[in-house]
Amino acid sequence: MARFAGKTVVVTGSGREKGLGQAILQRFADEGATCVVSDIAIGEEAGRVADELRARGAEVATIACDVADPAQCEALVAQTVEGFGSIDVMVNNAGIGFMMTPLLDVRAEDWSKVIGVNLSGAFFCTQAAAAAMVRTGNGGRIINIASQAAKTGFPHLAAYVSSKHGMIGLTRASAVELGAHGITVNAVCPNHVTTALGAEQNAYFSRLLGYDSVEAYLANMAAKNPMGRPGLPGDTAGACAFLASDDAVYITGEAINVSGGEEMH
DSSP: OOTTTTOEEEETTOOSTTSHHHHHHHHHHHTTOEEEEEESSOOHHHHHHHHHHHHTTOOEEEEEOOTTSHHHHHHHHHHHHHHHSOOOEEEEOOOOOOOOOOGGGOOHHHHHHHHIIIIIHHHHHHHHHHHHHHHHTSOEEEEEEOOGGGTSOOTTOHHHHHHHHHHHHHHHHHHHHHGGGTEEEEEEEEOOBOSHHHHHHHHHHHHHTTOSSHHHHHHHHHHHSTTSSOBOHHHHHHHHHHHHSGGGTTOOSOEEEESTTSOOO
């Protein structure tokens, strides 16, 4: 299929191998999209991500962007439009999820860092992408990678949970204002996915909850899931592709669970 031929897709936080961002771009590349790999720094790892996408036949650019800086978000969008003529899909995937700390021990600077990347970063990129989409006049799709933590609280993740709940509010408010321009805004809420970030969470919570090993923690996680396994990066990528497709043209303001039935509200 080439349903995204002629479309340009930007995914923030996509410069890590085996991460959600890479998987999302792989799905779009396989369906004909032009892909922009973006991360806080573009080094060898991001270069390998880009090369792998080119091997799939995609036209690819790499653009560094610290999403906590609104000027860099504007530059990311401007460079994309300058290079490819438009930005059609913005996926706000960049995030911090490794700062696990008991609520009473959270430092103000750590709180601000998580909120600054996860929530403010999504806002700055949404604002910049939407402005370009409005100028172009062809509509567009904005997809926020939230989390099961956007629906349910978890211990030792106060800043992360708060940022992801806030992302749902951003999704809904943006959808209300941008619908008149043919721009849909939706969120995807995956359950736990064992990426490099997820592996850090596995190690932390297996110790916190008293499991003998990470493997035992993961086995219990799988046993509690109606579909018998944690999430995979491709599960989230598939949801993004659907939301960016013509099949989802009348879906906006939604926060879609991709959790194997673990999260149902």
